[in-house]
Amino acid sequence: MASYDEHNDSKLVRKIKENPFVPFGLAGCVAIVGHQLYKMKTRGNTKMSVHLIHMRVAAQGFVVGAMTIGVLYSMFKEYVINPHEQQKGGEHK
Template sequence: MSTNSDVSLTSYTEDQGSKRIQKAKEAPFVPIGMAGFAAIVAYGLYKSKSRGNTKMSVHLIHVCVAALGFVVGAMTLGIGYSMYQEFWAKPKP
């Protein structure tokens, strides 16, 4: 039995950066949702110093709801975008 040891394994040894870029091209709303979540949480923590008379727990709940709402919105847009590509944008045979 002959084995071909000259086979290049470059397709199997992709680095993590190229895998993430490929996944981001396949589903562009995932990194948008992650970035929006991080931005809203960072902004909420920044504004926690000047929250006024609002209790800290109420402020954190509002930040959490806003961040999760952004993620759910990004997921909904992503699902709608993939459905559009799959069913409507595909040329009919």
């Protein structure tokens, strides 16, 4: 029940410490959306719906890429850098 006692600010800080790619993904998504909104003025003959679809796909692609890199980093850290800690934990049981 400790997760219910946690405030939103401390939960965000904890999540950022657990996975450092979360703020990278959020910042990238905000940057892409901001850039595409700024670029909307000079979209030319492109329909609004097509421009918005491109913006959504780019932002989602960046977030999924950041999540993938974060998972790969976590797996690398857990299984390549510190594999002995898991083996020690299994021997004590």
